[in-house]
Amino acid sequence: MEKVIQIDHLFKSYGDVKAVSDLSFVVKKGELFAFLGVNGAGKSTTISMICGQLAKDSGSITVLGRDVEKEFDAVSRKIGVVFQNSVLDRKLTVKENLRSRGALYGITGRAFEKRLGELSKVLDFESFLNRPLDKLSGGQRRRVDIARALLHEPEILILDEPTTGLDPQTRRILWNVIEKERLERSLTVFLTTHYMEEASDADYIIILESGKIAAEGTPLYLKNKYAGDYVTIYGCGEDKIKDLGVSYTKIRDGVKIKVSDTSEVTDLILKHPDLFKDYEVTKGRMDDVFLEVTGKALEGGAAQ
Amino acid sequence: MTLMNVVRRNLKMFFKDKGLFISSLLSPMILLVLYATFLANVYKESFTDALPEEFHVSDALMNGTVASQLIFSLMAVSCVTVAFCSNLLMIGDKASGAIGDFTVSPVKRSVIAAGYYIASAASTLIVTFTALAAGLLYLSTQGWFMSFTDVLLVIGDVFLLTLFGTALSSCIHFFLSTNGQASAVGTIISAGYGFLCGAYMPISTFGKGLQNVLMFLPSTYATSLLKNHIMDGLFREMETAGFPQEAITGIRDSVDCNIYFFGTRVPTWVMAVILIGSVVLFTGLFVLLHVLSKGHMRKK
Numbered sequence: 001m002e003k004v005i006q007i008d009h010l011f012k013s014y015g016d017v018k019a020v021s022d023l024s025f026v027v028k029k030g031e032l033f034a035f036l037g038v039n040g041a042g043k044s045t046t047i048s049m050i051c052g053q054l055a056k057d058s059g060s061i062t063v064l065g066r067d068v069e070k071e072f073d074a075v076s077r078k079i080g081v082v083f084q085n086s087v088l089d090r091k092l093t094v095k096e097n098l099r100s101r102g103a104l105y106g107i108t109g110r111a112f113e114k115r116l117g118e119l120s121k122v123l124d125f126e127s128f129l130n131r132p133l134d135k136l137s138g139g140q141r142r143r144v145d146i147a148r149a150l151l152h153e154p155e156i157l158i159l160d161e162p163t164t165g166l167d168p169q170t171r172r173i174l175w176n177v178i179e180k181e182r183l184e185r186s187l188t189v190f191l192t193t194h195y196m197e198e199a200s201d202a203d204y205i206i207i208l209e210s211g212k213i214a215a216e217g218t219p220l221y222l223k224n225k226y227a228g229d230y231v232t233i234y235g236c237g238e239d240k241i242k243d244l245g246v247s248y249t250k251i252r253d254g255v256k257i258k259v260s261d262t263s264e265v266t267d268l269i270l271k272h273p274d275l276f277k278d279y280e281v282t283k284g285r286m287d288d289v290f291l292e293v294t295g296k297a298l299e300g301g302a303a304q
Numbered sequence: 305m306t307l308m309n310v311v312r313r314n315l316k317m318f319f320k321d322k323g324l325f326i327s328s329l330l331s332p333m334i335l336l337v338l339y340a341t342f343l344a345n346v347y348k349e350s351f352t353d354a355l356p357e358e359f360h361v362s363d364a365l366m367n368g369t370v371a372s373q374l375i376f377s378l379m380a381v382s383c384v385t386v387a388f389c390s391n392l393l394m395i396g397d398k399a400s401g402a403i404g405d406f407t408v409s410p411v412k413r414s415v416i417a418a419g420y421y422i423a424s425a426a427s428t429l430i431v432t433f434t435a436l437a438a439g440l441l442y443l444s445t446q447g448w449f450m451s452f453t454d455v456l457l458v459i460g461d462v463f464l465l466t467l468f469g470t471a472l473s474s475c476i477h478f479f480l481s482t483n484g485q486a487s488a489v490g491t492i493i494s495a496g497y498g499f500l501c502g503a504y505m506p507i508s509t510f511g512k513g514l515q516n517v518l519m520f521l522p523s524t525y526a527t528s529l530l531k532n533h534i535m536d537g538l539f540r541e542m543e544t545a546g547f548p549q550e551a552i553t554g555i556r557d558s559v560d561c562n563i564y565f566f567g568t569r570v571p572t573w574v575m576a577v578i579l580i581g582s583v584v585l586f587t588g589l590f591v592l593l594h595v596l597s598k599g600h601m602r603k604k
Contacts, residue, residue: 051408076410087401089313091320096313103309104409148405 002029003062004156004188005050010059012045012211019045021211023059027156027204030186034199036290037208043192044084046208047160050190051081064155077105080149084160086141090134094125094144097133098151105152119147122177139170146174150181157181158190163198196286205286207293215293219286224261226292227284231265232256234278244272254278306411310419311426317393318427325427328390332382332435336442339374347373354558355551365545368447369538373559375439376534379432379462380503380527381494386431387469388490391424391477398481417474417594421587425470432466433459449537457533464579465526471586478593501527506560519565522582525575528563532572535561 005027012020020042027033037043048054050061052072061068063075088097095116102112120126123143133141142162149157157178163171175198181187191202199205200219207215207222215222233241234254241248241255246268249256259265262281269276319325347370355361397403406416436459443450450458473493480486498504501523507515518524539561542552556562563570 053404053407073410076408079408081405081408083401083404085401087405089317089402090400092313092316096316100309100313101405101409103306103313104406104411106306108309 003027004029004064005033005190006060006062007046007050008060008062010046010049010061011057012042012049012054013057018211020049020056023208023211023213025206025213025216027188027190029155029188030182031203032182032189032191032201034202034205035190035192035208036199036205037192037214038294041208042211043208044160045211047081047158047190047192051079051158052076077152078155079158080152080154080156081158082145082149082160082162084164086133086145088133088141088144088148091132093130093132094136095129097144098148101148102151107152115151115153119150122180123147124173139166142166142170143173146177150177153185154187155185156188156190160192161194162191164194196290200286207290209294215289220283222289222293223283223286225289227286227288229259229262229265229284230256230282231259231268232280232282233275236275236277240275244268244275307415307418307422310406310411310415311422314393314419314423315426317396318390318423324390324392328386328427328431329434331389332378332386332431333438335378335382336374336435336438339378340371340442343374343377344370354555359547361545362447364447365449365538365541366447368443368449368541369535371443371446372534372538375443376527376531377498377503378439379436379458379534380465380501380530381498382435383428383432383462383465384469384472384497384501384523385490385494386435387424387428387466388473388476388486388493390427390431391420391470391473392483392486393423394420394474394477395480395483395486399483413594413597414591417591421470421474421590424474425467428466428470429463432462436462449541450534451537454533454537458530461526461530461533461579464576464583465530467583468522468526468579468586471583471590474590475586475593478590497523502560503527506558507563508558508560516566519563522578524560524563525570525578526582528560528570529572529575529579531559532561532575535559 003026007026008024010020010023011018023042023046035043035046045054049056050063050068052068052075055069064078066075068075089100092100098116098119099108099112102108102115107115116129120129123146125140125143125147128136128140133144136144146162159178163174166174178187178189182189191198193199202219204218205216205222206213215226217225232251232254236254238250238255241257244257246257246259248258257268259268265281348366351366351369352361394403397406403416407413440450440455440458476489477486480489500518500521502518507518507524510518539552539556542555543549553562563575
């Protein structure tokens with residue numbers, strides 16, 4: 001698969017603080033790439049460098065085969081960015097905002113009206129096109145932010161915590177649109193989020209800690225390596241489980257046993273078939289992976 | 305095309321902030337009323353005292369001279385201070401993060417800079433030309449001696465002076481990142497610029513050392529240019545009324561219509577060249593600051 005972002009030995013410091021330290025990774029075309037870490041881990045610094053907003057100390061950043069610092073003009077046409085906080089003009093209407101931003105990419109006149117029509121339909125903001133941004137709810141503003149980032153049909157969409165604080169319905173709309181763009185145009189999505197269920201859907205995940213990669217891989221690989229599996233046995237008495245000599249958690253309808261992998265479950269089933277009448281095997285969650293890797297939980301916008 | 309759209313967006317942002325627009329528009333009017341109320345008599349007495357007793361001066365000439373002094377003071381100060389007050393969008397964009405939305409796009413830094421400059425100059429020109437219209441209207445009620453050419457030249461001066469104020473404020477505001485900082489700078493400029501440019505008090509009344517320093521500032525020549533074009537008609541009328549040439553030269557010297565650069569009188573065309581040069585210099589510097597900040601990236 002084509003490499004759309006390649007970062008090699010990237011360093012960035014603020015005084016004595018190493019925000020990014022020897023970071024190297026590759027994002028492939030069409031991937032949903034999740035970039036996780038607690039606040040201050042270096043996510044936003046890395047994004048700012050990819051978007052050409054911040055100068056690196058050393059290393060290299062290549063986007064679609066072009067050096068970001070040397071060929072930013074060409075790179076910028078291929079990137080769409082949804083910032084952590086909306087950066088559109090609050091006093092202007094949705095249409096005025098998108099018109100002024102579209103013009104930055106040379107999208108004006110009929111081309112703009114056509115693209116506006118498409119985006120307002122899929123992101124469902126036709127009804128408030130002529131309303132000023134400061135009269136919109138957070139969810140409505142976020143939809144306009146996504147539209148702004150997609151105006152010029154970028155090949156890479158960078159989402160910096162796009163759904164923080166949004167209601168489930170708006171989150172669903174946003175993800176449906178992004179999924180559609182990925183399927184239809186092979187859009188590559190570079191995501192930072194505090195919602196682990198969003199990261200679970202990623203093709204590849206990097207967990208950043210103190211500017212360095214603490215763990216990386218596919219969700220399956222990370223779950224297998226750091227979270228283990230669970231087997232839940234329903235309708236089974238606790239006394240029988242005690243005899244197995246494994247650690248378990250009592251739940252309302254049965255017990256939940258933590259196992260290292262599915263082969264351990266297979267062994268248990270073969271040894272104690274009488275216990276496994278009604279059971280399910282589940283993978284560990286990304287929350288468990290994150291907790292295991294960083295020692296910190298990450299939920300709803302705050303590290304704990 | 306892109307530049308036009310950036311300018312349009314910036315102008316829309318300015319006019320959406322109705323409070324900012326109205327306060328920018330009102331401040332020169334309020335100044336005019338204050339000047340006419342509190343300073344007119346001071347100027348009048350000062351002018352009368354300077355004339356020999358045997359001279360009889362018509363009311364129109366007397367009042368016209370006083371009103372001219374009020375108007376050139378007002379315009380010399382307003383063109384710069386209004387620019388500082390209305391040229392806030394660049395700082396607002398930094399505070400809101402909107403500037404990041406521009407810099408992730410392929411638009412050139414020079415276009416962003418020009419967009420801010422043109423929109424700010426246009427909005428400031430609306431205010432300064434409104435103030436000029438009010439000032440000329442007031443002058444016509446007091447004593448009108450300006451020719452059509454004088455009026456055109458004054459319009460040109462106000463245009464250039466506004467561009468100068470916009471360019472200067474743009475360069476200074478480039479380094480600011482909050483509205484609080486801009487407000488502090490605006491206060492300092494409003495308080496000090498009138499004295500430094502010779503609008504409130506003629507530079508000829510300052511000490512020699514300070515005069516020499518002020519001779520190196522373009523604002524000195526910009527103000528003098530405006531004074532010359534507003535007062536030329538009055539000096540012509542004084543000649544007709546039989547004022548001796550020495551007396552007219554004395555008045556010209558005392559109100560800074562004549563500026564001497566280390567003993568050599570500076571002609572008005574040189575003043576105009578200095579003003580135009582300053583506009584070009586500061587505008588170029590502002591665009592250059594944006595382009596150089598590209599690198600294009602922030603270091604922090």
